Amino acid sequence: MxxxxxxxxxxxxxxxxxxxxxxxxxxxxxxxxxxxxxxxxxxxxxxxxxxxxxxxxxSFLGIALSSLLAIDLWASKRLGVCAGEGSAWGSARPLMKVIEVSGHGIPWLLGTFYGLCQSDSSAAREVLLNLLFALLLDLVMVAVVKGLVRRPRPTHNKMDMFVTISVDKYSFPSGHATRAALVCRFVLRHLVLAVPLRVLVVLWALIVSVSRVMLGRHNMTDVLFGLLLGYALYGVVEHCWLSPATAPALFALWSH
Ligand SMILES: CC(C)=CCC/C(C)=C/COP(=O)(O)O
Known part of the structure; x- marks a missing residue:
């Protein structure tokens, strides 16, 4: 020894x-x-x-952190009511999985790319190009943090998710939560929407986030940190905003 x-x-x-x-x-x-x-x-x-x-x-900090993690694991397990078909709300699992797809990276990337190809105004091109940049930045940041932290997914999670990459075996932070917060802030800032639609966008982000814990994919702290990260990433996107003046070559690619 x-x-x-x-x-x-x-x-x-x-x-x-x-x-x-x-x-x-x-x-x-x-x-x-x-x-x-x-x-x-x-x-x-x-x-x-x-x-x-x-x-x-x-140390006090050590005790506080371990207690927080223990509460997190316990509460997340209790809230994982759609984690399997046999769980308390197992019949809602298919609906939760539809919500999961609505926050997945693939539909968002493909949809934004398609919109970019179809856009016929320079304002739309600028917004969609920045949304594409935001989605890619989000994917990279989540992959880096997941790879560094390497927190395993909850034991009650069934790994039956639609298209994952290798780091998605880890759970911290929730990529769906970061995307939901980022897209929500982005859409509210750059799309002119009526109030009921703005409320719907916020509700969608909240439902996607809560569904991660209900599906048993994540612990609550993964989702909370994901929301904070996505919110902060929007700040980075706005700071590095791509425009015909700052990235003329990119815009030349997309002008018809
Ligand atoms: C393959 C692509 C383009 C994105 C992966 C999206 C994905 C599966 C993220 C994992 O989300 P959670 O961390 O919330 O489970």
Whole structure:
């Protein structure tokens, strides 16, 4: 059995103490701490081994995070009422899967590309080209975060999704939620719609997001983070807005 110190060294550490300071590490016990009080009189005040300190004194942040994750897993499992045909709301699963397709990347990419080919006004071309850019940026960002975080999908999820890529075996963040938030912000900002339609767009984004947990595809934190990421990505799109002035070559490609 390797000693804790040798495992630290094998993981590339310099042997210095700063390596594990991020969440749980504490300095030496305070003079009046219980661990000091238990020492026999006259014994040398040897500090506790680092790993024992981490177990006995987990940081507040560590406890808060583990509790949040435990609540997330528990609540998401309970809300996964359409996770299978035999689940509490199993009969609604086909409807949930239709909602899933409405937020999938393929129809959005194909639809936007088709619209771009058909568009006959420069304003429409500009908006659709930026929507295409937004959808591609979203796919890349979600793939990068999923690949970095590598959080597995909930155990009750049935992996029967329409067209997935390799990182879609991971669940954090929800790609459907990022797309729903991004498209919702984009559409509300760049399409002139009557109020009832604007409400429908927001409802669609919310339903797509909630359906991810109901289908058992995601935990709640995957969806919440996905919504935040999609919302933030719209800011990036607006900041890098493509126009005939900033990207003339791109626009020349699409002008008829
Ligand atoms: C293949 C293409 C173009 C997109 C993949 C879309 C997809 C399957 C995303 C996964 O969404 P969740 O993370 O919400 O399950």
């Amino acid at each position: 390797p000693s804790p110190r040798s495992s630290r060294e094998r993981r590339g550490g310099s042997g210095g103490r700063l390596e594990f300071l991020s969440l749980s590490q504490r300095g030496p016990a305070a003079p009046d701490s219980p661990s000091r009080r238990r020492e026999p009189a006259g014994a040398a005040a040897a500090p506790l081994p680092e790993e024992d300190c981490m177990k006995l004194n987990p």
